[in-house]
Amino acid sequence: MSEARSTKPGAARQATLYRALDGAGAGDGVRTVEELRAAALAAYEHLDLPSWRRSGFWTTSLRDLDVESLQPHHVEADGQVPAVVAEALKGDEPAGLLVQRDATVVHVWLDPELAERGVVLCSLEDAVRDHPELVAEYFMRRLTYDRHKLEAAAGAFWTGGAFLYVPPGLVVERPFQLAYVIDEPGTAQYAHTLAIGGESSDFRLREYDLAGGFEGPALHAGGFELYLEANARCRLAHFQDWGGEGQEVHDVSTHVVRVARDGHCQWIPIHLGGRLTRQHLELSTAEPGADMRHRGIYFTEAEEHLDLFTVDLHEVGPTTGDTVWKGAATGHSRASYEGLIKIRAGAQESHTYLQTHSMMLSPRAKVDAIPSLIVETDSVSASHGGTVGEVDETQVFYMRSRGLSRQDAVRVIVEGYFEPIVVQLGDERLEGLVRERIAAKLARADEDIEAYAAAR
């Protein structure tokens, strides 16, 4: 585990591939949603499909994606919850549920009692019409549309979308659930979630990205933005599983969270698969006293390609943060995690650290874990570290000498490796779902893991 520690201004190890949004946003409270769409469309016309390359070793390219052939696919808004969502949420009692299938929001349900108390859960399209003042204030405040063609496409073509507003002071125990489902090949799902937690509100939010069984290419491109006002608290989780053979989902998204004065966000993204995923996750403690806890998991298999960039942005001081990501890779999959801590000039008395761990479970998998740091002020503490490892053969032998098979031993080790993050989801059903999917991935990778051990 390498560890760097810095309290000096200018001490930096520049992110090698990506740059923080660092507060940039297209929404300025002046341009309307339609004007932003038009601007994004203009950008779309001249921008290229993205390709990101890091010093010869790592390339994430969407140049070959036939973006014109992928179209928003509108389905009947029949109120039905798709089977894949029902299965993932089975037994849950949410505070509200919104489901977008392909290009259409097909199901919205909100506890009537919460609606009465001022909670809003509806499609973003409806919010533009019914809550124009809230949308004008927050929409795309921290999202851009002009960094590459797919971001522009999402800005120009988004449909459906999710809008959640939790009014000031309201505490909601049960989670709000949003689900994006793709179940048609050739679909371009341009998604957009806008969520707002009013002052001193306290709630849980889950977003599920699920593929409903199809064969062929598809695209999920979009934005997620959450704004937590002063003293608001949110436990946020993303559950992404586009996996399954033949489901060629490309996911290029940007997720941002802004935490205001004394607010707190615990954010746990879980990435369990997709043909190609390239996500930029940025969590900003933007006002004094803001605090965040960022935990994440990824587990890639087969031919999957995952490229994650997370930013822990400290705009002012004192603010605090704490990031831990754990990943694993089997098959021929590739996973890159780049985690940046950025402490702006003026953010004195900020304290944060970032850790990233990855585990290689196959000789043909590639993982890359790069923590980086930009500190533009003094009187802060920031540290980061990363490990890339393999299954510990001493542990494997110990368990085998008690009668467990190699597969079972490896399963125990990998589950134990992820478990400290899984339990922090604090939601039995979701935890169970994650454990189940991890176990299934390991079962599929059995031969691979065996081959790896033999090769060493």
Added chain:
Amino acid sequence: MADLEIRNLHVRTEDREILRGVDLAVNKGEIHALMGPNGSGKSTLANTILGHPAYEITEGEILFRGQPLTEADPEDRAQAGLFLAFQYPAAIPGVSVANFLRMAMNTKREEPIGVKEFGAKLRHATDLLHVDREFTSRHLNDGFSGGEKKRCEILQMAMLEPEVAVLDETDSGLDIDALRTVAEGVNKLHDETGMGALVITHYQRILHYVTPDFVHVMLDGRIVREGGPELVEQLERQGYDWLREELEVLTGAPEEDDV
């Protein structure tokens, strides 16, 4: 034929030969002590008996109840009734002691063990080892003290009821109470189930509580002397040098490492 029989065993790691012709036979119901200076190859023998992949058998064989084990996977050896209490047990943060034990016990059974039966056995074993039940809900060896790890090894032994157990310095680092507890555990299994044991140790201490039927002394990868409990006392008094000297007289010259 003995239950566990080791014949002319030669073992090497990547860089050199460690065991150079070991013969040893352990029957059910017998307690053997194996002593020898640091680095003589005791743990290597223990690990090889359980099939550790780092050790390559270049000559000789290991038989368990007449069946050759030399090629068998560690899990098959465990399921056949062998057990190793490790000198340095690995920590497994992913699983509780109880859940691990349940998994390990189920590998020997057709039907998974019932909740009641498991609970009763576990209670019996925790009583025997003087640990509280909460101990078994901790993650396996994770953050355990040295003494706790050793108790945990014997707890596992009590639950898995092996035919023959190898205890690799289970007595090291234990205070006298822990030592007595561990020794009682071994004796009880020996008396109740007829377990055979190969107790690797540096000290006479444990042998006051667990009385060996046979004592073997290992030096430079060979068993060079065998006897009864009286041998332990002699070693404790005189160390290993006299044995080494005797050997040199016998072989005519100080042994070269034939690397």
